[in-house]
Amino acid sequence: MDNEKIKEIVKExxxxxxxxxxxxxxxxxxxxxxxxxxxxxHFDLEALYESMSSGDFRVSRATIYNTIELLLDCRLxxxxxxxxxxxxxxKSYNNDNHHHLICTECGAVREIKDNDISRLIENKKISxxxxxxxxxxxxxxxxxCSSTKNKKIKNNKEIRK
Amino acid sequence: MDNEKIKEIVKExxxxxxxxxxxxxxxxxxxxxxxxxxxxxHFDLEALYESMSSGDFRVSRATIYNTIELLLDCRLxxxxxxxxxxxxxxKSYNNDNHHHLICTECGAVREIKDNDISRLIENKKISxxxxxxxxxxxxxxxxxCSSTKNKKIKNNKEIRK
DNA sequence: ATGTATGCAAACCATTTGCAATGAC
DNA sequence: GTCATTGCAAATGGTTTGCATACAT
Numbered sequence: 001m002d003n004e005k006i007k008e009i010v011k012e013x014x015x016x017x018x019x020x021x022x023x024x025x026x027x028x029x030x031x032x033x034x035x036x037x038x039x040x041x042h043f044d045l046e047a048l049y050e051s052m053s054s055g056d057f058r059v060s061r062a063t064i065y066n067t068i069e070l071l072l073d074c075r076l077x078x079x080x081x082x083x084x085x086x087x088x089x090x091k092s093y094n095n096d097n098h099h100h101l102i103c104t105e106c107g108a109v110r111e112i113k114d115n116d117i118s119r120l121i122e123n124k125k126i127s128x129x130x131x132x133x134x135x136x137x138x139x140x141x142x143x144x145c146s147s148t149k150n151k152k153i154k155n156n157k158e159i160r161k
Numbered sequence: 162m163d164n165e166k167i168k169e170i171v172k173e174x175x176x177x178x179x180x181x182x183x184x185x186x187x188x189x190x191x192x193x194x195x196x197x198x199x200x201x202x203h204f205d206l207e208a209l210y211e212s213m214s215s216g217d218f219r220v221s222r223a224t225i226y227n228t229i230e231l232l233l234d235c236r237l238x239x240x241x242x243x244x245x246x247x248x249x250x251x252k253s254y255n256n257d258n259h260h261h262l263i264c265t266e267c268g269a270v271r272e273i274k275d276n277d278i279s280r281l282i283e284n285k286k287i288s289x290x291x292x293x294x295x296x297x298x299x300x301x302x303x304x305x306c307s308s309t310k311n312k313k314i315k316n317n318k319e320i321r322k
Numbered sequence: 323a324t325g326t327a328t329g330c331a332a333a334c335c336a337t338t339t340g341c342a343a344t345g346a347c
Numbered sequence: 348g349t350c351a352t353t354g355c356a357a358a359t360g361g362t363t364t365g366c367a368t369a370c371a372t
Contacts, residue, residue, distance in 0.1 A: 079244065081242035081244070083240065083242070085246065085248075087246070101287065101290050101292075103290075104293065110290070112287065114285060116281060117278070117281050117282060117285065120277060120278050120281055121278060121297070121299070124275060124278065124299075126262065126273065126299075126301075128303065128304035129262050129264075129271070129299075129301055129302070129303055129304065130301045130302045130307060131262075131299045131300070131301040132265065132300055132301045132302065133299075133300050133301075134297065134298060134299040134300065135296075135297075135298045135300075136282070136295065136296070136297050136298075137295060137296045137297075137298075138282070138285075138287075138290075138292045138294075138295040139292070139293055139294050139295060139296075140290055140291045140292040140293045140294075141290070141291045141293065142289065142290055143289035143290065146291060
């Protein structure tokens with residue numbers, strides 16, 4: 001789908017959400033949404049802040065933190081915590097379901113799709129719980145780190161001989 | 162399995178790990194492992210610290226933070242981040258694979274088992290990545306919050322009429 | 323004896339909060 | 348005009364770090 005069309009739709013959805021909850025439609029909030037839907041992949045809020053600071057609409061950190069809560073609540077943005085003490089986010093509208101591979105050595109995050117897994121999770125019926133969304137994180141060692149790690153352990157063994 | 166037997170096994174595994182990596186076998190490290198395997202469920206490190214402080218073996222926060230890294234590395238403990246800016250942990254040996262239901266309203270965390278999902282994820286072949294473990298978090302609304310939330314939105318609508 | 327591990331306190335840093343000024347309604 | 352929202356700066360709090368002391372090897 002055309003990216004401009006997507007932006008239009010998410011803005012409409014945001015407007016509906018704001019109205020429903022009695023929140024004001026401020027230019028800051030729309031600028032943040034617009035900015036988030038202008039690029040792909042994960043981002044943290046400091047990066048978003050800096051990226052917007054150098055752009056044409058500057059907003060404060062406080063406003064970014066406030067607005068991201070609204071965007072999470074209306075499901076236009078997803079939050080991830082991959083292990084470090086920092087939160088990452090990604091747009092969620094028109095962003096197909098995917099799972100995350102996280103390298104425990106270097107922290108690299110890769111995305112994969114698997115419709116069988118997705119379908120099974122989405123169709124899971126749970127008593128006394130209304131599922132809204134889910135995150136599947138697979139931790140392991142990426143190709144790049146795989147050889148390095150074995151070397152390290154081997155070295156330790158050698159040292160102790 | 163008998164819990165004392167489990168403690169014995171995990172201590173052995175920890176010893177192997179320490180030897181392999183050239184780390185010392187300090188009483189603090191074993192006391193922390195022993196303590197973690199003395200109860201069920203999730204815990205954060207502040208709770209662990211306080212729990213151990215009132216017990217018979219006091220360790221510093223720094224040592225807890227250091228030791229938990231080792232226990233994560235040798236896979237005797239699992240780390241979770243359920244959305245808040247705090248990390249939770251749980252023992253992983255003899256702790257059957259389960260998934261987490263997280264209520265986005267009240268933050269309550271519930272565990273469920275689903276062998277079909279587990280099997281599908283565990284058997285997934287991924288190129289250029291060696292999976293070690295995974296976490297599946299399902300976010301939604303628990304029974305208790307389900308009615309409360311609808312009331313809230315309804316009230317907002319009424320107010321705006 | 324050597325140097326890793328511990329304990330303490332200070333530092334760090336992502337996030338939250340308080341408050342005066344702004345502006346959406 | 349009212350009060351939610353913004354921006355700034357200070358506060359918070361989980362986690363990390365620096366360093367002197369202790370102790371596993």
